[in-house]
Amino acid sequence: MANASKSYDVLALGGGNAALCAAISARLEGASVLILESAPEFWRGGNTRHTRNMRLAHDAATATLTGPYPEEEMWDDLLRVTGGQTDEPLARMMIRQSKDMLEWISAQGVRFQPALGGTLSLSRTNAFFLGGGKAMLNALYRRALRLGVEVRYESEVIGLDIDAGRFGSATFRSGAGTDVVNAKALVAAAGGFEGNFDWMAEYWGPAAHNFLCRGTKWNQGSMLKMLLGQGVQQTGDPTQMHAVAIDARAPKYDGGIITRLDCVVFGIVVNQNAQRFYDEGEDLWPKRYAIWGRLIAGEPGQIAYIIYDEKSANAFMPSLYPAITGNSIAELAQKLALDPAALTGTVDAFNAAVRPGTFDVAALDDCRTEGLSPPKSHWARRLDQPPYYAYPVRPGITFTYLGVRVDHDARMLMADGTPSANMFAAGEIMAGNVLGKGYTAGIGMTIGAVFGRIAGREAARHARD
Amino acid sequence: MHATEALEEAGRLMIVCNSCRYCEGLCAVFPAMEQRRFFNDGDLNYLANLCHSCGACFTDCQFAPPHEFAVNVPQALARTRAESYAAYAWPKFMAPVFHENGWAVAFAAVASVAGFIGLMGFSIAPRDIFATWTEPGAFYRIFPHAVLAGVFGLAFAYAIVALIMGARNFWRDIGEPMATLAQPVSIWQAMEDAAQLRYLDGGGDDCYTGRKTDRRRLFHHLTFYGFALCFAATCVATLYHYLLGREAPYPIYDLPVVLGALGGVGLTIGPVGLWFGRWKADPVLRDEKSSGMDRAFLAMLFLTGVSGLALLGLRGTPWMNLLLTIHLGLVFALFVTMPYGKMVHGLYRFLALVRYARESRELKVQE
Numbered sequence A: 001m002a003n004a005s006k007s008y009d010v011l012a013l014g015g016g017n018a019a020l021c022a023a024i025s026a027r028l029e030g031a032s033v034l035i036l037e038s039a040p041e042f043w044r045g046g047n048t049r050h051t052r053n054m055r056l057a058h059d060a061a062t063a064t065l066t067g068p069y070p071e072e073e074m075w076d077d078l079l080r081v082t083g084g085q086t087d088e089p090l091a092r093m094m095i096r097q098s099k100d101m102l103e104w105i106s107a108q109g110v111r112f113q114p115a116l117g118g119t120l121s122l123s124r125t126n127a128f129f130l131g132g133g134k135a136m137l138n139a140l141y142r143r144a145l146r147l148g149v150e151v152r153y154e155s156e157v158i159g160l161d162i163d164a165g166r167f168g169s170a171t172f173r174s175g176a177g178t179d180v181v182n183a184k185a186l187v188a189a190a191g192g193f194e195g196n197f198d199w200m201a202e203y204w205g206p207a208a209h210n211f212l213c214r215g216t217k218w219n220q221g222s223m224l225k226m227l228l229g230q231g232v233q234q235t236g237d238p239t240q241m242h243a244v245a246i247d248a249r250a251p252k253y254d255g256g257i258i259t260r261l262d263c264v265v266f267g268i269v270v271n272q273n274a275q276r277f278y279d280e281g282e283d284l285w286p287k288r289y290a291i292w293g294r295l296i297a298g299e300p301g302q303i304a305y306i307i308y309d310e311k312s313a314n315a316f317m318p319s320l321y322p323a324i325t326g327n328s329i330a331e332l333a334q335k336l337a338l339d340p341a342a343l344t345g346t347v348d349a350f351n352a353a354v355r356p357g358t359f360d361v362a363a364l365d366d367c368r369t370e371g372l373s374p375p376k377s378h379w380a381r382r383l384d385q386p387p388y389y390a391y392p393v394r395p396g397i398t399f400t401y402l403g404v405r406v407d408h409d410a411r412m413l414m415a416d417g418t419p420s421a422n423m424f425a426a427g428e429i430m431a432g433n434v435l436g437k438g439y440t441a442g443i444g445m446t447i448g449a450v451f452g453r454i455a456g457r458e459a460a461r462h463a464r465d
Numbered sequence B: 001m002h003a004t005e006a007l008e009e010a011g012r013l014m015i016v017c018n019s020c021r022y023c024e025g026l027c028a029v030f031p032a033m034e035q036r037r038f039f040n041d042g043d044l045n046y047l048a049n050l051c052h053s054c055g056a057c058f059t060d061c062q063f064a065p066p067h068e069f070a071v072n073v074p075q076a077l078a079r080t081r082a083e084s085y086a087a088y089a090w091p092k093f094m095a096p097v098f099h100e101n102g103w104a105v106a107f108a109a110v111a112s113v114a115g116f117i118g119l120m121g122f123s124i125a126p127r128d129i130f131a132t133w134t135e136p137g138a139f140y141r142i143f144p145h146a147v148l149a150g151v152f153g154l155a156f157a158y159a160i161v162a163l164i165m166g167a168r169n170f171w172r173d174i175g176e177p178m179a180t181l182a183q184p185v186s187i188w189q190a191m192e193d194a195a196q197l198r199y200l201d202g203g204g205d206d207c208y209t210g211r212k213t214d215r216r217r218l219f220h221h222l223t224f225y226g227f228a229l230c231f232a233a234t235c236v237a238t239l240y241h242y243l244l245g246r247e248a249p250y251p252i253y254d255l256p257v258v259l260g261a262l263g264g265v266g267l268t269i270g271p272v273g274l275w276f277g278r279w280k281a282d283p284v285l286r287d288e289k290s291s292g293m294d295r296a297f298l299a300m301l302f303l304t305g306v307s308g309l310a311l312l313g314l315r316g317t318p319w320m321n322l323l324l325t326i327h328l329g330l331v332f333a334l335f336v337t338m339p340y341g342k343m344v345h346g347l348y349r350f351l352a353l354v355r356y357a358r359e360s361r362e363l364k365v366q367e
């Protein structure tokens, strides 16, 4: 067990992918390492426990990845989703290093699904963890412990002693009291602040309290706040967050992947007043699913309802909660506590505007509305086959972008641009450097693993010299 | 709405898992689940009988308790599976035997051994119980061959009929057409999967405790192939008797003895390994109610193996007659309890694998 009298070479703060990769990498360089994780053992690993895959550049197919995914293509993808809000040299370095990641992380015991799994359309660009993110985490913890890394759960860090960019010690909760630990170098890998609705309310107002957190409640962003408060340079837009439409019945925290809904394109989406507010068929679903959280956040009560009919009942991935059904639009409205006349009016207007076309959900088809505002540009089909179905949806937060600025060694930069002597960062806490906004599946784990590996190595080297 | 609480819980979990699918690489259960959107009782029984309780999907689940979704697939499927055994029992009135299975099997074993000792009392004089007989046909001085063949033939025939009827109930319940049983590819695939226990390991080394391996596959192989060798030994001996007119006991180097000895070793070590493996596994994965059934079956196999080996080692000594009687009593009990104990798991799992082979082949063709 760790105690104040004991001092470590490297202190890894956090317990997810980034912290574990950093800890293992530092230990492999010979450093003594302590991990402080605020969650209890079962909940260890933050949002990593909810993940499924990691995006990796590669020049040739492997057992777990089909086709090549060249660096240049991955860079183009990143550039597109961030709209240029990315540090190009840093991002390119990360993409280059992602090419070794499959091998490195497999050597740590993480296992992947064979490339030709059933439902996986992403298997060219993304490697899927066998058994999901929790299995991946279990493997990393097993490896870290075997290497001699020490881990303390229920040890939230509540104070960092930093003097002119040099870290000295950390204060953390320990049982009913607190404890202090010294280390020669620090790796901050404590995730984002998606669990902290009060903080989000600073940018979103009281509406933030109607959001749901798809991941862990342990990601309160306290570490991020401490670092920014002590002179570390900020990166990423604090008001930006990755939010998708998830089932409104989901728990406040940790609903994970199973509350997501992939049916927007099959119907219409209305707000509390039974009015449509955005083009449901603007673009292919994978390109648009991440805008709906923000859209709903802007609607009254931060709630909306996806409505579709029998034609589409089995057209998309099943999700946790059953759809609410009604034999008429008015009956459905009643069950949703919406105004039946208003909803019937909205559906009638939509139905009247639908032009004939050939439905094809895999392409930008010619099923669209005419003379309707907002329009539905593709996949518009009349809602006329009872029973009718509805899902209530709210914004579900996946990811935040505000972070600390780092250089190529994952070393934090201070507000005046000078590198910190011994502080490094990895994962979501510094994701904003390369991912200023937007999202592309699997990139969160890439950022954590690549920068975690670098941060651990550099921290160990610093401790040695 | 499902018929029982266990099915209700299994149904709830399959909805959760089907919207997650993170475990799809671990075993056959999840890919089979993904082919459905709704789960009736037959579907759930099918999935339950595909599961080996390896535990991988429990350790890997982000929604396991204490998460409020309380996902524990191995336990829910173990409960469903245990109930399904009773539901398929033939004749129906034998179903309760599954409820107190440990006691029922123990009672059958004791009664059967006692019965054989009683029979021995009839056929040989008390002073001959510890006589030393070594010549061919020595076994049959105690129990005439015709009697043995008749009694065991009947017991075996009954077991086979009851198992077939149970299999029929299973097949109907899961709603699989009879035609699948006429597809050599499906049968062959299922035989391959079953013979190597392909899905036992949760897709690799990630068994519940995180040890590299819990050796369950090894001990299961020892048990199963031990049983198969013993069965083969009996078949060869029967052929010797009727075709070649050669009577037991056979010399030590002869085929029935060699097969029986190897099988006996497997049947002795395998169940011991499985028994202690169970103790090590976390109770959170198990269906506590069926542990009596599991242990009774392991104990029966073990005792059969040990008594057979003892008979082999001590034949030609004064202990032979008694050991032979006990061994025969145990084998008889094993036969008659076969349709009413853990033995059925092999049958239903095999059939579930046949259906799985058919389904996954058709899925591949579609893609």
Ligand SMILES: Cc1cc2nc3c(=O)[nH]c(=O)nc-3n(C[C@H](O)[C@H](O)[C@H](O)COP(=O)(O)OP(=O)(O)OC[C@H]3O[C@@H](n4cnc5c(N)ncnc54)[C@H](O)[C@@H]3O)c2cc1C
Residues within 6 Å of the ligand: A013, A014, A015, A016, A017, A018, A019, A036, A037, A038, A039, A044, A045, A046, A047, A048, A049, A050, A051, A052, A053, A054, A055, A155, A156, A157, A158, A189, A190, A191, A192, A214, A215, A218, A219, A220, A221, A222, A223, A256, A257, A397, A398, A399, A426, A427, A428, A429, A441, A442, A443, A444, A445, A446, A448
């Ligand atoms: C439902 C869902 C699915 C996702 N799927 C994917 C996917 O498939 N692929 C992908 O790449 N990304 C995915 N993501 C995003 C991904 O989860 C994050 O990018 C990733 O987990 C970030 O890793 P991390 O190690 O930086 O932080 P986390 O994994 O969130 O870990 C942060 C850790 O820090 C600890 N911590 C926080 N504060 C303190 C403190 N003060 N003291 C001590 N410890 C502290 C937390 O307890 C936690 O263990 C998903 C996210 C969600 C919510």
Ligand code: SF4
Residues within 6 Å of the ligand: A131, A132, B016, B017, B018, B020, B021, B022, B023, B024, B057, B058, B060, B061, B062, B063, B064, B071, B073
């Ligand atoms: S067991 Fe858990 S992780 Fe696995 S598929 Fe089911 S819900 Fe998902």
Ligand code: SF4
Residues within 6 Å of the ligand: B026, B027, B028, B029, B030, B050, B051, B052, B053, B054, B055, B056, B057, B058, B073, B074, B077, B199, B202
């Ligand atoms: S316990 Fe093992 S065999 Fe059963 S469903 Fe889970 S992973 Fe599959």
